[in-house]
Amino acid sequence: MSLEGQGKQVLEVFRGRLPEAWNAQLLKLKGGYYLSAEYADIQKRDGSEPIYFILREAGEISGMALGFLTRQWMRWPGRQLCREFHWQTHPVVRDDDVARLEAFVDQIVAHVDAIGVLGFHLHSEDARISPRHLDKNAYACRSRLEYSIPLSEDPAEVMARIASRKRTYLRSAIKSSLLEVREEATLEAVSKLIDFQEVSRDRRRKRGEDYAISAPSAAKRIFEDYIQSGQGKLFLSYQEGVPLSGILLHCWGGRAYYTMSGCSEAGFSANAPLLTVWCAIQALCRQGYVELNMGGVGASGADPADVSHGLYRFKRSFGGNEIECYTYERRSTGLRAQLGELLLKR
Structure with a gap:
């Protein structure tokens, strides 16, 4: 563990070792899955070294962050020269104080710069707040919108927060639907969801969109890391016994995050994506979850002329609170970085 001070704030750094x-x-600060020890274990198995950061003020924990040094599976000198630093979500801080967050991020970036990395990838999935002060000349910045749905024991309370027109449409779809939605926990269900992802991507490609999806070979790993471990829930919709649509949620600390989805052509005709999400919301309410984050869409999706506007409308349609998230990337310069880039090209 290393200690670094800045005024009344003290940064504690635990490299490769889980703090007590x-x-x-993390739960006390209402942090999410992408800051958890379970997520760190998954990244470690993929060859990254976790670094845990704790911010203390007057001896009390006021912030926590989890980042990773990538490519630690490489031999020397590659693991030093080619490593990059990434996190999947921004740090969590007490009271969601933006000034506290930005000071915390500055300390982390300074510490990692001193270690030496080829680049920074500061992602914003499931981030309650994002730093906004990073130098736009040094970092490439992307703005995203996420929608966090507060859950309660009674799904009717969630339904009541949905916009009136959408609520009427959803109730009509529920009444006329012949779909059955089940929570599944099998490798076969994961494989089916990946198949549906490909269908969904093909539809969006026809509109000019594209995005990465999981390869069929990833099904076993996804099943083991999330379903079998209890860190995820998978829901599939069926009509007359035929699966039509599915979603995968990362689940931790009473909160769920919409991670993967896919739908067959027949499922789109049957309103399966809408009904699958609603039935998942009902299940989460029964199981005591307090929040479902519908995941993100590029901020440009708010423009009706944008190709992702349909995804934007879908994610916001369940009455969630809009969260503006900022993702940052930066490439390092200098001789060390040049050597790292050369090694990667070999």
């Missing part, structure tokens, strides 16, 4: 009671402290 990490998850328990």
